[in-house]
Amino acid sequence: MSLIQSLKLVMSPPHPAARPFLLASGAGALIGRALPFRATKLAGTACGLFFGFCLYFFRDPNRVVPADPHAVVAPADGHVVSVEKIAPPPELDMGNAPVWRIATFLSVLDVHVNRMPAAGTVTRVAYHAGQFLNASLDKASELNERNAVRLTLPDGRNMAVVQIAGLIARRILCDAEEGMKYEKGERFGLIRFGSRTDLYLPEGVEPLVEVGQTMTGGETVMARL
Known part of the structure; x- marks a missing residue:
């Protein structure tokens, strides 16, 4: 797999099933990092990492299906x-x-x-x-x-x-x-x-x-x- 193909795979739009996970972790990351407390900033960082993981896990790339009917x-x-x-x-x-x-x-x-x-x-x-x-x-x-x-x-x-x-x-x-x-x-x-x-x-x-x-x-x- 070429570098371009690998990047396209990683950057594929997420499956709709990812929405609740992305919303929850994204909100947690924003709120946690915004609050002036060390614990909440650490929690916000963890939420941000989980947000990135969900984007990767739920990726839904397009595929080229073989034309052979058999x-x-x-x-x-x-x-x-x-x-x-x-x-x-x-x-x-x-x-x-x-x-x-x-x-x-x-x-x-x-x-x-x-x-x-x-x-x-x-x-x-x-x-x-x-x-x-x-x-x-x-x-x-x-x-x-x-x-x-x-x-x-x-x-x-x-x-x-x-x-x-x-x-x-x-x-x-x-x-x-x-x-x-x-x-x-x-x-x-x-x-x-x-x-x-x-x-x-x-x-x-x-x-x-x-x-x-x-x-x-x-x-x-x-x-x-």
Whole structure:
């Protein structure tokens, strides 16, 4: 990545979910620094640092989605921690047959906006309460708090995207609702602060990525339909 591309990424406008954090920390920074007390100035400085962190964490850069209609793109930024065949989450009613699951871990330094891996219609959204284990652990897919989305493709096949809360992440945001239609690469949610996103491919579709590979949400091709 070039210096210009890096600057554009860092300076991307924040996701709307950042507004309450930016307002609170920004007000705290201004008030704290304005008051003539050492303690309030220190608090104001801390608020200012948190304001800068929120600007960085909630950045929402535009992405160039591949034109290939058969491409399945990464639903999140981060690095792949698991590629294996496993049954989809039971709450999605996708059957018990194992399919390829690609798990992507997002650190606090990654862009946390989630994007649809393909064009299709949301036919199920299911929230599952759970724990807040380290999202890089394989058991996080089953034990952690998660929000699962089933996407039905135009040809009738199903795939799924599962947003998983992590050790620090305690809030999953999902704008997708049943019946909504999405284009490939379109934003549908966000997880804060540090998390994991699992992609379940349709039966018969093979992954094109491997463990350790870095993903760019909405751009990296993970499979081809």
